[in-house]
Amino acid sequence: MKKVLLIMMVLFMGITAMAGAGEVKEPAEEMTVSEVMPGNAYLPRGTMIPAELLTAVSSGDNKAGDKISFKVCEDVAVGNIVVIPKGTVGEGYVKAAKKAGLFGKSGSIQLDASNIETPGGLDVPLTMDFAKIGKNQRVELNYNNSIAGAALSALIPGSNQKINEGAPIMIFVPVNVDLQVKSDEVSPPADDPAGKNIFVQPAPMAANPYVTGNEWTYTGSKGTIAFSIVEVGKKKFKGQLISTGDELLVFDQSFEAEKTNQFTSIKAKSKTDGKKYTIQLFFRDDGTWQYVVDHSPKADQESIILIKQDSGNSL
Known part of the structure; x- marks a missing residue:
């Protein structure tokens, strides 16, 4: 009986080892916690x-x-x-x-x-x-x-x-x-007082961004961008995207997109060249959106930070 149990234990350990082969364990859980x-x-x-x-x-x-x-x-x-x-x-x-x-x-x-x-x-x-x-x-x-x-x-x-x-x-x-x-x-970049990556909050404040009336904007040397929430449903939301400036692709479009906690993607036709582009926005724990236009020939091919405007609605 003891020999049978020993054999079963060896087999179980072998199966467990095989199941774990070819994949690395996740990094330590401490990576998921940070205090500011x-x-x-x-x-x-x-x-x-x-x-x-x-x-x-x-x-x-x-x-x-x-x-x-x-x-x-x-x-x-x-x-x-x-x-x-x-x-x-x-x-x-x-x-x-x-x-x-x-x-x-x-x-x-x-x-x-x-x-x-x-x-x-x-x-x-x-x-x-x-x-x-x-x-x-x-x-x-x-x-x-x-x-x-x-x-x-x-x-x-x-x-x-x-x-x-x-x-x-x-x-x-x-x-x-x-x-x-x-x-x-920390102060805004000298050449772009309201521009890229200017976010200094008293404490992390991530929460639901999908509230009707919420608006985030960028105003800087590259131009202007305004991203607003017009209507919020259970799985999707409707919004408005307006951008201007010589260094940005120009958009003026209403859209409907999927709601996710940290990411949304928008298809929009540019008034600059008439082409369709994918705009990706990443919501971050400081309440800002990181705005990137895939394959853009302009400055918005790199990240631009949109800052929430005070509309009376809280995140």
């Missing part, structure tokens, strides 16, 4: 950082746990402080990998980011898993055809998934990161 000292400036949870992959990977050659690196493609700033300069290199890993198999079974690979160190010595936790930001909501992310960390399967049956060096990827900040500097030491 009252009065300090911070990099808000939900910030999207466009980057490019520096390490080519393949489901046929790589295994779970292999290290990867990436390079940030635009400055990430809080007011006049560039927290993460363009070109900064961060680290990540292969979260799961499965080789192509017999009978046309395709390979798959999943990546994740882990962290990046700022010039000031802060270690900023990062992720490519949008579920950590969007509270497990299924959303399609497509920033310049970038890879958002979802498991990728090869398009050709029986082949391995390959991701080349230089591929665009989307990185997210999963927690509020205390910059260890008082908010009164």
Whole structure:
């Protein structure tokens, strides 16, 4: 009887080990919790950082746990402080990998980011898993055809998934990161007093943004953007998007979009060139929206921060 139990235990342990093979465990839970000292400036949870992959990977050659690196493609700033300069290199890993198999079974690979160190010595936790930001909501992310960390399967049956060096990827900040500097030491950029990434709140304040009458705007050297909520339903909301300026694509469009906690996507026709564009907005814990236009020939191909206007409605 004891021998039978021992054999069963060995078999169970073997099955458990096989089930866990090919996938790396999630980073420590401490990454999901962050405290910001009252009065300090911070990099808000939900910030999207466009980057490019520096390490080519393949489901046929790589295994779970292999290290990867990436390079940030635009400055990430809080007011006049560039927290993460363009070109900064961060680290990540292969979260799961499965080789192509017999009978046309395709390979798959999943990546994740882990962290990046700022010039000031802060270690900023990062992720490519949008579920950590969007509270497990299924959303399609497509920033310049970038890879958002979802498991990728090869398009050709029986082949391995390959991701080349230089591929665009989307990185997210999963927690509020205390910059260890008082908010009164942070000022708007000198050349753009109401512009990119100016957010200094007394404390993180994330909540439901979908309230009729809420409006967020940008006014700066690039032009103006106004994004407003007109009507809110159970699953969708209606709004208005207006943008002007020589350095921005011009839009003036009513729209209907899906409600998600941290992300929304809008299809709009530009008055600048008559083409249709996808506008992506990422809601962050400081109550701002991060505005990006996919494949824009203008300055809005990089992030612009929309700040909530006081309309009498509270988030």
